[in-house]
Amino acid sequence: EPEVTQTPSHQVTQMGQEVILRCVPISNHLYFYWYRQILGQKVEFLVSFYNNEISEKSEIFDDQFSVERPDGSNFTLKIRSTKLEDSAMYFCASSEQGGNQPQHFGDGTRLSIL
Amino acid sequence: SQQGEEDPQALSIQEGENATMNCSYKTSINNLQWYRQNSGRGLVHLILIRSNEREKHSGRLRVTLDTSKKSSSLLITASRAADTASYFCATLNNNNDMRFGAGTRLTVKP
Numbered sequence: 001e002p003e004v005t006q007t008p009s010h011q012v013t014q015m016g017q018e019v020i021l022r023c024v025p026i027s028n029h030l031y032f033y034w035y036r037q038i039l040g041q042k043v044e045f046l047v048s049f050y051n052n053e054i055s056e057k058s059e060i061f062d063d064q065f066s067v068e069r070p071d072g073s074n075f076t077l078k079i080r081s082t083k084l085e086d087s088a089m090y091f092c093a094s095s096e097q098g099g100n101q102p103q104h105f106g107d108g109t110r111l112s113i114l
Numbered sequence: 115s116q117q118g119e120e121d122p123q124a125l126s127i128q129e130g131e132n133a134t135m136n137c138s139y140k141t142s143i144n145n146l147q148w149y150r151q152n153s154g155r156g157l158v159h160l161i162l163i164r165s166n167e168r169e170k171h172s173g174r175l176r177v178t179l180d181t182s183k184k185s186s187s188l189l190i191t192a193s194r195a196a197d198t199a200s201y202f203c204a205t206l207n208n209n210n211d212m213r214f215g216a217g218t219r220l221t222v223k224p
Contacts, residue, residue, distance in 0.1 A: 035214075101162075104159065105156035106156050108156050
């Protein structure tokens with residue numbers, strides 16, 4: 001069964017550095033998402049992406065964050081000037097269509113900011 | 115705003131028993147979804163129920179939705195040790211963004 005893959009599985013970065021988290025969504029899916037889960041807390045929506053542009057974003061997704069689909073397969077989340085509080089699991093998801101379709105999640109990237 | 119608050123926060127049962135988890139939400143929704151998360155892994159979609167549906171079944175799972183009370187329940191029948199995981203409800207609103215609750219941690223003892 002096709003699945004969403006995320007790399008790396010664990011990223012350790014110094015505070016203030018930039019990180020890029022990578023995701024390969026399921027190939028025929030059209031909607032892509034990023035979520036964050038701080039240890040022990042709920043999964044939080046960051047952003048959704050469709051047709052090469054952001055369709056929705058949460059209050060968490062400020063100017064520090066950006067997303068890109070640089071080619072036909074990858075979907076990336078860039079975090080500039082990382083802060084300690086950015087430490088979390090970051091999950092990518094994709095769905096065939098938006099709305100009433102289930103989202104398929106990757107196993108996440110654990111981001112640790114030192 | 116917070117959406118999808120589950121209760122209980124933690125539930126421990128014996129194998130073979132049924133497990134019921136509840137979810138409440140605050141605003142109008144398009145649909146409500148339940149996901150499972152094993153420790154250190156991503157979320158696995160279990161079931162989606164639309165706002166105009168009241169009940170849905172999938173194998174040992176039964177989900178109900180009461181839009182007048184803004185609540186949903188997930189019932190897992192004849193539980194197994196492998197059902198041990200965290201279970202999250204997520205609501206999709208009319209703006210198409212999905213909000214998760216804090217989850218219920220289910221432990222099924224063999």
